[in-house]
Amino acid sequence: MAEMDPGTLITLVTIFIAGIGMVVGAITPAIVEGKAVEKALESIARQPDSAGDIRTTLLIAMALLESTAIYVLLVILILLFANPLLDRFF
């Protein structure tokens, strides 16, 4: 790799990592949430009386699972649009 100016190197690595990180951070919570919904629907079909309880629990559980996806999105958006590391070299 040629002798690059540090700002360019940081930008390049940031773009690369943002792409990979966002893909992994989007697939993983989606798969896991799908599994949670599958089990919840199965148990509603088995006992329709407890549908309200299961719905509340499912919603809270999905919010907790979704939050890790939001952490990844937040870090990548901050890296792309308000990168604090670029100011150290300029």
Added chain:
Amino acid sequence: MDQVFPEVVFTILGIPVRDTVVSTWIMMAIIIALAVVIGRRRPMGLEMLVDFLDDLISGIMSRPADHFLPLLGSLAIFIGVANIIGLVPLLSSPTKDINTPIALSIVVFFSVHYFGVRLMGFWEYLRNLASPIFLLPLEIISQISRTISLSIRLFGNVLSAEIIVAIIFALAPLFVPLPLEGLSLFTGVLQAYIFTALAAVYISTGLNEPEEIVDNEGEEETYPPVNNQTETI
């Protein structure tokens, strides 16, 4: 005053004031005005709202929600209106600044201990907290990480929705960002519900089991009560 990241608008006596703080003041005025006006004209509307929050909280905590309804209901209304008010043209959501969600989750953190001590007594609450003594470090770590994740969940949802709408608006203005703004309306209300529900869950894990309500015939009743007969109007 409508930028994506918060900025300082003016200073009062040397203290900088951000645009999200000004939005919070405007939001407080709007909520108070709406509550007074709806309370005079159609008090049933306010009653429906309070009943909805009461059912929600007491369903999650499995106990009567009298002690907790002021705090958790206020959190729900504040966060709901705060997330939505960013869609109004000149105003910005208070929750897109990291300070507001951190303040709200610190309030929830202290309220867990406050309600535990108030409803169970100091030594009983401490014994409940440290029941297997080797789990005490794990309990402390989980309290801290729960508080942090509560604030970052709310902040991350609101800020990333704003950034995405701003990006799409820069690429293709006029009507294209509208579905995304509708999505941020939905996630705003959903995140208010999630914050309140999680705060209710955290408070209820700090308390003991609720006392069982014994029916007239000596059978145990569940809370909230399950009706087997239809209601007569």
